[in-house]
Amino acid sequence: MTAITFPDALKNGDKIAICAFSSGVDSAFQPRLERVLSGLTRRGYQVVEGECVRQQSSPAKQRADELMAFLLDDSIAAIMPPWGGELAIEVLPYLDFNAIKQARPKWLVGFSDVSTLACVLTARCGWATLHCTNLMQLHPNEQDTHCLQVFKTLELEAGSEFTQTPAPCYQADAINYGKVPDALFSLTQPSQWRCLNVKDSREVELSGRLFGGCLDTLGLLLPSPFVALDEFKKQFAPHGLVLYLENAELNGNALTRFLIALKLSGIFSDINGLIIGRNGASNNPEQQSDYYQALELSLGECLFPVIIDADIGHVAPNLCLVNGATVKMLATLENSLVYDAQITTSLN
Template sequence: MEILPLLDFNAISKARPKWLVGFSDISTFACALTTRCGWATLHAANLMQIHPDDSDVYLANIFSAMSLEEKQQLHQVASPYYQQKPIDYKADPQAQFDYTAPSQWRCINYKDKRQIEVSGRLIGGCLDTLGLLLPSNYYALHEFKKQYAPEGLILYLENAELSPMALARCLLSLKLNDVFTDVNAVVFGRSPAINNDCYFDEYQAIELAFKGNLFPVIVDADIGHVAPNLALINGAVATITADLCEGMASNIIVKTDLK
């Protein structure tokens, strides 16, 4: 957040675009480069997580995404497992991913439907910082939609450290500031945040904030601090399709169209 006021967005918008790749704090100004300058930026694993011997398809998709030509597509599927134990790269710089915990995307408000298919321009990142700045002119989603995304937005968010109550306050604040007006869907990544409240969890916080909304709200997606990470191109058109069974999503495909 300290970097944002130091950036000359007018000068950047006239420069030759370069790929900015990563998640967490990286997304704080990657998202701004997309909304303010029209750059495509890539929300994916960070550099220190990319081991040259790791055959993980999600890491390979980073380079596939950066290699896309205009009008080409990248197809990704949801991971059946995720990295449950955090990796200490300081203790083991050569560590590689080991997905062992079963993964299951869910749709919290489409429990009576059998299938989801939703499209829109991707934009998003780490809620811990974006949640404080989305109503500001650093992101200005309404203007971004008018200029770049007449088809609407798919807003993806991931919670790094917010407690369930703080998460609820953050999302309700965004709702009251009309941040969700232009979105076709909201997708939440799995959260590593510790939940010490046995009466109120992050799922209840999300359900509280989006009660009554007609667009799909997906949770536990492969986004953010809990690996693996989909390669999500901010500014690209994406289509998410999934079969549903009592809110549980399967056969999930994320198709990104670089246009």
């Protein structure tokens, strides 16, 4: 088995590159950007801002060249895009993965379209990457436990471990950082994780090598040469994967097609469990019903545990999930409801 490489723990004075390889930040949202960048400086990090960050849309080649420069720069300790976007997939053909493998590994941090690149880096280069709250949500005054865990995770040495538990509540209302640049999370909606395919009461364990991200793009990339998940399993996870996914924009029918296509391509073979985040596509009750029907239709008969409505993705808060790390989740199920869950991640 090949070992995953964990980037060095971040320390005071380290450089963090701000790189918009998917979507930049237009003028209306730049006051918020200034706040979160000042937060990084206050934590003792040096901020290196890419030229594409304050442009809402830059050509794919320009974004890729800037990203490659940061990936190959051994003085950079981490790369934090401001947020996700739509077309990170455009930059993949321009990246030189052989050159990246020879560079100093660095943390890539965020979720949504950030996971498009993060999963490719983990699968192709063997670098651990961090799926978590995006930079634009990390206001220096934010006190949400999951947000604070981002920096705690980045400051861990290889071989360390940390444990997380489900958030009691989630963010029900969208936040407009353009209108309210100092907005913080207001986690008021009660949260309840569930197990889709276990209806009785029992103890459950999911363990294996952690891997995943946003289904909207990974649904296309997982079987592709850019990820080649089967090869990743053989090389890095012979004892199985714990796969996690979250839906950003797919409606019920599209979600069903994506999940069934992944099943037919063998993506769900040899995995030890699947964790799915809350639905980010809509709060409309009818569309939420379509979402749960899509999950039941495509995943209801899986033999491994399928946990749903977890703290992953576009409905805050976000767990810190390290692609490439080993993970063990222990929980009690009572009539499909998940209680007393503990997710322990080991950076090895």
